[in-house]
Amino acid sequence: MGAEWLCMQALEQLHIPSFLQTRQWIPEQIQLALTHLISRVVYPASELHTSRWTKENSAVCELTGYPIEQITKDKLYQISHRLYEVKESLEQYLSTRTNELFDLDDKIIIYDLTNTYFEGSMRSSEIARFGRSKEKRSDACLIVLAVVVNTEGFLKYSQIFEGNIADSKTLDKIIDDLSARTSATGRKPVVVLDAGIATEDNLKLLKKNKFEYLCVSRSGMNKYRVDTGSSPVSIMDKKKQPLTLQKVKVADSDDTWLRVHSQAKELKESGMNSRLSERFEQGLTQIKESLGKKGGVKKQAKVWERIGRLKSKYPSMSKRYDVDTQANDKGLITDITWKQKTLESKDGYYLLRTNLNEKDEQTQWTIYNTIREIEATFRVLKTDLDLRPVYHKTDAAAMAHLHLGLLAYWVVNTIRYQLKQKGINSQWSDIVRMMNTQKIVTTTLQNEYIQQIAIRQCSEPTEQAKEIYTALHYKQQPFTRKKSVVPPPEI
Numbered sequence: 287m288g289a290e291w292l293c294m295q296a297l298e299q300l301h302i303p304s305f306l307q308t309r310q311w312i313p314e315q316i317q318l319a320l321t322h323l324i325s326r327v328v329y330p331a332s333e334l335h336t337s338r339w340t341k342e343n344s345a346v347c348e349l350t351g352y353p354i355e356q357i358t359k360d361k362l363y364q365i366s367h368r369l370y371e372v373k374e375s376l377e378q379y380l381s382t383r384t385n386e387l388f389d390l391d392d393k394i395i396i397y398d399l400t401n402t403y404f405e406g407s408m409r410s411s412e413i414a415r416f417g418r419s420k421e422k423r424s425d426a427c428l429i430v431l432a433v434v435v436n437t438e439g440f441l442k443y444s445q446i447f448e449g450n451i452a453d454s455k456t457l458d459k460i461i462d463d464l465s466a467r468t469s470a471t472g473r474k475p476v477v478v479l480d481a482g483i484a485t486e487d488n489l490k491l492l493k494k495n496k497f498e499y500l501c502v503s504r505s506g507m508n509k510y511r512v513d514t515g516s517s518p519v520s521i522m523d524k525k526k527q528p529l530t531l532q533k534v535k536v537a538d539s540d541d542t543w544l545r546v547h548s549q550a551k552e553l554k555e556s557g558m559n560s561r562l563s564e565r566f567e568q569g570l571t572q573i574k575e576s577l578g579k580k581g582g583v584k585k586q587a588k589v590w591e592r593i594g595r596l597k598s599k600y601p602s603m604s605k606r607y608d609v610d611t612q613a614n615d616k617g618l619i620t621d622i623t624w625k626q627k628t629l630e631s632k633d634g635y636y637l638l639r640t641n642l643n644e645k646d647e648q649t650q651w652t653i654y655n656t657i658r659e660i661e662a663t664f665r666v667l668k669t670d671l672d673l674r675p676v677y678h679k680t681d682a683a684a685m686a687h688l689h690l691g692l693l694a695y696w697v698v699n700t701i702r703y704q705l706k707q708k709g710i711n712s713q714w715s716d717i718v719r720m721m722n723t724q725k726i727v728t729t730t731l732q733n734e735y736i737q738q739i740a741i742r743q744c745s746e747p748t749e750q751a752k753e754i755y756t757a758l759h760y761k762q763q764p765f766t767r768k769k770s771v772v773p774p775p776e777i
Contacts, residue, residue, distance in 0.1 A: 287345035287744065287764070288724030288751055289717070293324045294349045295760045296700045299387070305379050309372055317352035318365045324350070326694040328718055330672035333359040333366075345726045349764055366686040373689050377444065380696055384440045388703065392436045394653060396478045396660045397460075399453050400667075401428045402674040404684070411681050415449035421674065429676065431688060432456050435663050436475075437656045439699045444692055446685060453482040461495055476500060476642060478657050484639070493641065500640040500654050503543070510534040510543060510637065519647045523655070525550075531647040534637070544638040544650050552634025559602070559633065566603040567624070569596040574622040586611070589619040667695055670714045701758065708757035720750045736774040743767045 297303065297320055306316045324346050325336045337359045340346055347354040369376070384390065401419060403426035408414035414427035428449030434442040445460055457479075477492060477499045484501035492499045516533040523529055530547040573592050576582035583589055589611060597604035606629060612621040638654050667673045673691040678684045698714050705712070712720075729741045744763040747755060755762045 287349065287726045288721035288747065289328045290324050290344055290346045290349055291724070291764055292701060292717075292721050292754070292758075292760065293327045293697050294320070294346075294764075295758070296697050297323065300380060300383055300696065300700060302376075302380075305376065306372075309375075311368075314352070315365065315368065317350045318361060319369055320350045321346050321352045321357070322362050322365050323369075323690070323693055323697065326671065326690055327697050330670075330691075330694070332677065333362040336362055348726070363683070363686075366690050367682065369693065370682075370686040370689045376693075377441070381440070381442050384438075384696075384700065388438070390436060390438055390440070392442065392475050394437050394478060394656055395434050395442055395475045396437070396657050397432070397434050397457065397483065398480050398657070398660045398664075399430055399432045399447075399456060399483070400664045401430045401449060402668065402676055402688075403428050405675045405677050406679055408679070411684075413446065413448050413681050413684070415451075417450040423675075426675070429684060429688070430456075431667075431673075432460065433660070433663065433692075434460070435660050437659055438703055439659050439663055440703070441663075441692060441696065441699075444689075446688060453480075454485040454488060457483055457488045458491055461491060461497075474498070476653060478654060480657065489639075489641075498640070498642050500638065500642060500650065502654070503637040503639045510536045510545065512545075516647075521648050521651070523548075529651070531651055533647065539639075541639050541641050542644075542650070544640075544647055546636050546638060546651060548634050550634075551636075555633040556631075562600055562603050563606070563626070566596065566600045566607065569599075570609065570622060570624050577619055577622070584618045586613050586617050586619055589622070593622075663695070663699075666698060666714060667691055670698065671695060704758050705754065710754065710757055717754065720748070721754065723748050724751055738772040738774075740770045740772070741767065742769075 302323075303316050303320065306319060311319070321340065322336070325340055325344070328346075329336065329339050329344070331339065337357050340357050341354055347357065385392065401417065403419055403421060403423040404411075404414050405426070408427045411427065413429055416424070417428045417430075418424075419426065419428055430447040430449055430451055432445045432447060434444075436442055443460060443463055445456070447456055447459075474497050477497050479488070479499060479501040481502040484499075484503070489499060489501070511534060513533040513535050519531040521529050521531065527548065527550045529549075532545045532547075534543045534545045536543050570593075573583070573589065573596070577584055577589075583592060593609060593611075606627055607624050608627060609622065609624045611619050612623075613619050638650060640650060640653075642650065642653070644650055644653075671691045671694050673688065676684050676687060678687050701717070702714065705717075724747045725745045727743055727745060729743070731739050733739060744765060744767075747762050752762065
């Protein structure tokens with residue numbers, strides 16, 4: 287009951303039961319919704335497994351007040367759909383509630399997308415499409431989840447798109463809602479974008495709607511010149527790794543540009559390029575060796591076709607090599623030679639672009655580095671809350687499933703944000719493991735009057751669990767002890 291009790295208090299802190307009451311939900315529906323939501327946070331599984339877990343392994347119904355004998359997978363399905371019906375208003379309420387609860391002002395928001403795949407054909411679906419899977423599941427249909435979070439990790443907005451939509455085509459669909467979903471201050475927040483979304487059209491759209499932005503440039507690595515009026519600035523990132531920041535200028539652009547060089551990134555990229563270069567040369571060697579084998583590919587068109595396939599497999603390497611072929615008068619290739627070009631290394635470099643009126647290089651980089659928060663959000667959603675894969679067979683069920691996962695994330699981040707303020711940076715899976723050591727124990731016995739006596743008692747939390755309760759200012763036990771006496775049946 288430890289993890290369940292932790293989540294129950296977080297839900298009460300967010301006033302979710304009160305919100306559902308304002309939507310004319312009856313107490314039984316609210317209790318079932320809380321039961322399903324807590325179960326999703328603590329034990330993410332299918333509705334069938336959740337119903338079994340609730341009855342056999344958890345005291346969640348005792349905390350929420352829902353009759354445990356009435357829990358079924360069908361009722362869990364139904365309450366998920368009911369929660370999805372109030373998605374827009376609930377999401378906006380939670381955005382405002384967390385801002386008021388933790389005194390947040392949403393000066394910076396981060397927008398990004400991820401996708402998850404379906405285990406099933408989804409032939410009749412209107413949203414499941416084949417696309418570029420981030421999990422390398424090109425064989426499965428996808429669904430795209432777009433989210434906006436603030437620097438504290440709280441969701442501001444979420445939207446679900448078709449699985450084949452391009453990242454750059456989603457921003458215009460949500461731009462009108464960005465201001466409404468953030469704090470009601472006069473100044474609009476700074477939007478931090480990843481390179482996949484930061485197209486010229488999208489940046490113009492943000493400017494038109496008077497948003498300030500900061501992003502990684504999609505291009506410009508070959509078009510910039512160093513700003514002679516500025517000097518390189520050396521800083522250390524959170525991992526104590528050195529970075530060099532240098533202002534640069536790009537032709538025909540009024541934005542501020544910052545070139546960032548990371549030694550750690552340079553080592554990583556150079557290692558990757560070395561491996562790709564080795565594989566590219568191995569492929570060329572195999573094609574060349576085939577020329578001297580009986581039955582090997584020698585015809586000019588076929589050899590060029592093989593070289594073309596190799597270049598398309600390693601596009602970044604094909605730009606770094608000059609490949610020449612020699613053919614005889616019969617149209618057969620007799621030799622293949624290649625030479626690596628001498629190019630200026632761009633390993634470890636990237637450009638930041640912004641229209642912020644901010645001159646300090648370190649401040650610009652710090653603002654962009656908040657994008658790590660959305661990466662952590664996706665990691666919690668996909669791994670800890672089991673948002674991938676999707677096993678549902680209909681669009682409505684899939685939407686309700688994803689929304690329930692997002693609501694579960696609200697609970698997780700509400701708890702983790704407060705713990706981080708106290709210096710406790712544990713992952714959610716570790717928090718659940720530590721809290722699961724607290725149990726509810728029932729002792730039954732019979733006295734001399736043949737009465738059945740049941741004593742139900744909460745165990746004391748461990749030192750680790752106590753530390754979490756104290757940091758959150760939560761109660762350590764829902765109750766201390768309950769005693770019931772059942773008289774013997776009459777003869």
